[in-house]
Amino acid sequence: MCSIIGYLGNSSAAPLLVDGLGRMEYRGYDSVGIATLNDGKLLIKKGVGKVAQVSATLNLKEMIGEVGIGHTRWATHGAVTVTNAHPHFGCKVGVVVVHNGIIENYHVLKEELVKQGHVFKSETDSEVIAHLLEHYWSLKNDAKEAMINTCNRLIGSFAFVAVFDDSTLCGARYDEPLIVGITNDGYFVSSDVLGFLKYTDNAIFLDNRDIVMLKGNTLSLFDFDGRDVVRIPTKVAKELGDTDKGLYAHYTLKEIHEQKNTINKSIQQNKESVEKFCNLLKGGKDVFITGSGTSYHSALLAKYILSRYSKLRVEAIMSSEFQYSSELLDKNSVLIAISQSGETADVLQSVKKAKEKGATVLSIVNVSTSSLARLSDCSLEVKCGPEVGVAATKSFTSQIAVLYYVADTIGSNFTGITTDMAELSTAVEETLRLETRIAEVAKEVKNAKDIYILGRSIHLPICLEGALKIKELAYIHAEGMAAGEMKHGPLALIDKNSVVVVLNPNDSTYTDTVSNASVLKSRGAKVISITSKCDPTYDYCIAIPSIRESLLPFVEIIPLQLLAYFLALYNNIDPDYPRNLAKSVTVK
Ligand code: AGP
Numbered sequence: 001m002c003s004i005i006g007y008l009g010n011s012s013a014a015p016l017l018v019d020g021l022g023r024m025e026y027r028g029y030d031s032v033g034i035a036t037l038n039d040g041k042l043l044i045k046k047g048v049g050k051v052a053q054v055s056a057t058l059n060l061k062e063m064i065g066e067v068g069i070g071h072t073r074w075a076t077h078g079a080v081t082v083t084n085a086h087p088h089f090g091c092k093v094g095v096v097v098v099h100n101g102i103i104e105n106y107h108v109l110k111e112e113l114v115k116q117g118h119v120f121k122s123e124t125d126s127e128v129i130a131h132l133l134e135h136y137w138s139l140k141n142d143a144k145e146a147m148i149n150t151c152n153r154l155i156g157s158f159a160f161v162a163v164f165d166d167s168t169l170c171g172a173r174y175d176e177p178l179i180v181g182i183t184n185d186g187y188f189v190s191s192d193v194l195g196f197l198k199y200t201d202n203a204i205f206l207d208n209r210d211i212v213m214l215k216g217n218t219l220s221l222f223d224f225d226g227r228d229v230v231r232i233p234t235k236v237a238k239e240l241g242d243t244d245k246g247l248y249a250h251y252t253l254k255e256i257h258e259q260k261n262t263i264n265k266s267i268q269q270n271k272e273s274v275e276k277f278c279n280l281l282k283g284g285k286d287v288f289i290t291g292s293g294t295s296y297h298s299a300l301l302a303k304y305i306l307s308r309y310s311k312l313r314v315e316a317i318m319s320s321e322f323q324y325s326s327e328l329l330d331k332n333s334v335l336i337a338i339s340q341s342g343e344t345a346d347v348l349q350s351v352k353k354a355k356e357k358g359a360t361v362l363s364i365v366n367v368s369t370s371s372l373a374r375l376s377d378c379s380l381e382v383k384c385g386p387e388v389g390v391a392a393t394k395s396f397t398s399q400i401a402v403l404y405y406v407a408d409t410i411g412s413n414f415t416g417i418t419t420d421m422a423e424l425s426t427a428v429e430e431t432l433r434l435e436t437r438i439a440e441v442a443k444e445v446k447n448a449k450d451i452y453i454l455g456r457s458i459h460l461p462i463c464l465e466g467a468l469k470i471k472e473l474a475y476i477h478a479e480g481m482a483a484g485e486m487k488h489g490p491l492a493l494i495d496k497n498s499v500v501v502v503l504n505p506n507d508s509t510y511t512d513t514v515s516n517a518s519v520l521k522s523r524g525a526k527v528i529s530i531t532s533k534c535d536p537t538y539d540y541c542i543a544i545p546s547i548r549e550s551l552l553p554f555v556e557i558i559p560l561q562l563l564a565y566f567l568a569l570y571n572n573i574d575p576d577y578p579r580n581l582a583k584s585v586t587v588k
Pocket of ligand 1 (some may be wrong): 008138291292294295338339340341342343344390391392393468472582583584
């Protein structure tokens with residue numbers, strides 16, 4: 001959940017590294033650091049804060065040298081301080097390293113290195129890599145050997161890039177992404193193609209246990225045993241690099257608005273891939289569906305949709321819990337893994353578990369070049385374009401659009417995603433026009449300490465997703481709940497300070513949900529309804545368009561995303577970079 005980048009070539013490294021880190025900032029934004037090699041000397045600058053801010057304060061772009069590395073951090077071991085920021089080096093500055101991942105055996109390695117006289121400066125697990133590299137480098141001044149020996153000592157997940165003071169740039173990968181970008185006059189090594197896509201779309205995706213070594217014009221690839229490996233460069237879709245904010249104040253707002261096009265784009269699937277996906281899915285004895293955070297909420301909604309429209313019995317399990325509930329999985333099972341990034345460690349771990357058991361793995365991803373897509377037997381791309389805001393918005397509606405499309409391809413009952421797409425697009429546009437109304441409502445409840453979001457049936461996953469948005473964007477405690485469950489206990493929490501949002505469209509759940517809401521109203525709660533039929537019970541109504549029942553989740557989540565966005569603004573929070581979070585969670 002950090003981003004790492006390296007450059008070696010004929011251009012000045014620092015501006016390229018800073019630019020690449022800025023594009024990958026979604027992976028972490030606690031602190032930033034750059035190292036460049038100039039005249040055989042490694043120079044390091046690092047600071048706490050976001051890329052633009054640290055770069056301006058420390059003049060990062062002016063660092064001299066045509067080889068260098070950079071890092072943005074999402075702290076796992078050690079507080080957010082300059083000392084803990086990367087790059088790290090050993091006792092002397094002969095080799096510097098940036099790391100993404102977790103070194104599980106760092107205590108043991110550190111103890112051993114300290115006994116040999118190494119002095120550690122930071123609280124990070126990553127610093128052991130720097131000392132190990134230094135140790136092996138000092139023995140023979142052989143970068144290849146230093147890399148191989150170091151990699152073989154590490155347990156955990158890692159991608160790291162190192163610069164040796166003889167101008168060698170190396171990268172190694174184990175369970176964390178690392179990609180080489182090849183330009184006309186140099187090389188990048190980066191956590192994400194976004195780090196270099198502005199300069200080249202020619203990329204080599206490293207596999208686990210791959211090491212890349214770059215010196216002058218030469219690129220060599222070998223594994224942790226020193227054996228040469230061959231990886232064929234691939235062309236990366238250029239649109240992945242389109243990460244401009246445009247005229248919007250925040251990426252989050254831009255991405256919410258993009259939903260007027262992205263939902264439609266997501267169902268423009270390659271027919272053969274969908275057929276293959278559906279055939280594998282229908283062939284399964286048991287179907288499990290997994291994801292984390294927002295992607296888990298897509299999985300929950302898919303459970304309703306696939307059972308209702310495709311008559312499939314599906315079990316949804318959140319990825320971080322999957323390993324504890326996978327006893328029933330075998331070679332006749334199918335796992336659908338959902339992920340925007342395709343790099344979430346919990347999701348990848350679930351997939352590995354399923355593969356160990358011989359199950360078929362299907363996936364729904366936004367990043368088609370991701371580890372998840374490459375590990376799957378069949379993968380469908382959600383095609384919503386790069387999502388920069390840490391809070392998932394357009395990727396959620398795109399994931400569910402693809403799942404609806406799959407349900408329709410299999411089922412005899414139809415969700416309406418294809419037949420009613422024009423109507424849905426109009427309804428999404430109309431919902432987006434509710435922005436001013438939602439901002440007004442957000443202002444009324446901006447000081448809430450707790451917000452409950454209630455709904456029934458297919459609206460329940462939307463309640464959970466809405467609550468997640470409010471927690472992460474506005475730092476307000478929010479809970480999504482089945483409307484009928486309130487009376488079984490949580491009702492005790494309700495008083496005149498409570499704020500409740502009810503998903504109450506005019507559908508088969510309407511009457512029961514209004515009754516649940518009136519119970520809360522009579523206990524003093526302020527009740528906001530997202531509805532196509534306003535009832536006098538409600539203090540505020542946000543009037544969504546009427547649309548076919550199965551498609552309502554698409555128009556219900558948008559007001560909740562906007563509510564969370566405006567709650568963030570009224571509480572002076574930058575919605576694009578919520579505290580403590582990173583977009584791509586590559587640690588368990
Ligand atoms: C969503 O707003 C969150 N930032 C987070 O829950 C996210 O959905 C989760 O980490 C899963 O990410 P993925 O879809 O890339 O796997």
